[in-house]
Amino acid sequence: MQTAIINARIFDGHTVLGATTVLLDGPLIAAVGGQTPADVEVIDAAGATLLPGLIDAHVHTNAASLALALRFGVTTELEMQGTNTRPNRAGITDDDTVADVRSAGFGITPPGGHPSELFPPGFRPGPPGGSTPPPVMPFSTTPEEAAAFIPRLVETGSDYIKFMVDDGSIEGHPGLPMLDQATLDAGVAAAKRHGMLTVAHALTRDATRMSIGAGIGGLVHLFMDGPHTDEIIARIAASGAFVVPCVVVNASLMGITGAALADDPRVAARLPEDWMATLRSCFGRYPQGRIGDVLASVKALHDAGVDILVGTDASFPLPFLGGLAHGASVHHELQYLVQAGLRPVEALRAATSTPARRFGLTDRGRIAAGLRADLLLVDGDPTTTITDTLNTRAVWRRGNRLHQ
Numbered sequence: 001m002q003t004a005i006i007n008a009r010i011f012d013g014h015t016v017l018g019a020t021t022v023l024l025d026g027p028l029i030a031a032v033g034g035q036t037p038a039d040v041e042v043i044d045a046a047g048a049t050l051l052p053g054l055i056d057a058h059v060h061t062n063a064a065s066l067a068l069a070l071r072f073g074v075t076t077e078l079e080m081q082g083t084n085t086r087p088n089r090a091g092i093t094d095d096d097t098v099a100d101v102r103s104a105g106f107g108i109t110p111p112g113g114h115p116s117e118l119f120p121p122g123f124r125p126g127p128p129g130g131s132t133p134p135p136v137m138p139f140s141t142t143p144e145e146a147a148a149f150i151p152r153l154v155e156t157g158s159d160y161i162k163f164m165v166d167d168g169s170i171e172g173h174p175g176l177p178m179l180d181q182a183t184l185d186a187g188v189a190a191a192k193r194h195g196m197l198t199v200a201h202a203l204t205r206d207a208t209r210m211s212i213g214a215g216i217g218g219l220v221h222l223f224m225d226g227p228h229t230d231e232i233i234a235r236i237a238a239s240g241a242f243v244v245p246c247v248v249v250n251a252s253l254m255g256i257t258g259a260a261l262a263d264d265p266r267v268a269a270r271l272p273e274d275w276m277a278t279l280r281s282c283f284g285r286y287p288q289g290r291i292g293d294v295l296a297s298v299k300a301l302h303d304a305g306v307d308i309l310v311g312t313d314a315s316f317p318l319p320f321l322g323g324l325a326h327g328a329s330v331h332h333e334l335q336y337l338v339q340a341g342l343r344p345v346e347a348l349r350a351a352t353s354t355p356a357r358r359f360g361l362t363d364r365g366r367i368a369a370g371l372r373a374d375l376l377l378v379d380g381d382p383t384t385t386i387t388d389t390l391n392t393r394a395v396w397r398r399g400n401r402l403h404q
């Protein structure tokens with residue numbers, strides 16, 4: 001049975017269309033615009049806006065978190081360190097009650113390097129458990145080691161290659177073991193030889209320059225150790241790299257909790273208690289940071305033509321990783337991007353068509369015939385009022401409507 005969504009305002013991932021009808025056929029979008037055929041289920045979306053399912057371009061996730069994300073209209077999460085590599089996600093790929101996922105596998109970092117400093121003494125970050133065989137842990141201190149790990153990560157199903165470039169200064173652990181330039185250069189070059197997209201964790205301007213210097217494909221954080229300069233914006237723009245600012249995690253590192261978002265009844269109604277407590281908490285490791293600097297850097301990158309992608313760094317419901325929650329924080333990040341000076345339509349592109357294009361997800365991120373029917377229907381008009389993205393009326397993953 002086909003489904004026709006009629007009378008909708010349609011944001012197709014790039015712009016608001018003149019058409020108001022979308023026809024779904026099984027897992028795919030069959031048509032946009034045109035006549036509504038007879039004998040189809042009709043959903044009258046008057047007063048609502050239909051969007052491509054949202055994409056969170058920076059998470060650490062599992063099945064429960066993917067289910068939470070989907071409730072907020074996030075139909076794809078891109079994992080930036082974790083176990084959801086290709087051989088480990090068959091159940092997720094075919095389960096339309098959870099968001100879909102892609103994963104870097106584990107990131108290249110020296111022994112004892114980031115993210116080990118995030119966990120309290122004695123805390124054992126959870127298992128790579130469950131996955132068989134165990135994930136490749138690509139600890140590298142030399143160019144040869146980093147290059148040698150690339151084919152192993154490719155073979156074990158990483159969708160892209162992540163590099164940690166972090167001296168611990170933002171997380172309150174200065175002097176943390178960190179990749180040197182030669183090791184980073186060699187790893188990125190090897191990944192490119194294997195045709196892989198590369199991404200870097202970099203929270204400072206120096207780490208950003210190192211990553212851009214190595215030829216990184218994307219930065220999955222935005223530096224937060226001070227204001228931008230014209231020089232660093234120009235270097236990022238000239239490189240063609242995209243940026244996933246994750247303003248929400250920078251804010252959390254500065255001590256800004258997600259309490260304001262948690263107070264929104266549209267959020268509270270969908271979050272279980274452990275995630276509410278996590279959202280109301282924060283990392284709180286870099287109180288000297290200034291959120292105004294981060295927002296100004298986002299605007300400068302956008303104005304320089306750099307692709308901005310929505311990401312959150314949402315991970316696990318632990319207070320020391322707080323200020324974030326799967327799904328909910330995507331909407332918070334959209335609000336931050338608009339606060340930074342992007343138009344609502346530009347912010348929405350950053351959560352739909354732009355991440356799909358930059359991560360090679362050619363089957364999603366837009367509303368067009370032949371693409372996956374990953375869709376979010378919200379009351380109101382988020383193309384003018386960004387907070388309307390939280391007015392969820394319906395979510396579809398591969399044409400299956402989520403019951404919530």
Ligand SMILES: [Zn+2]
Pocket residue numbers: 058059060080313
């Ligand atoms: Zn992360």
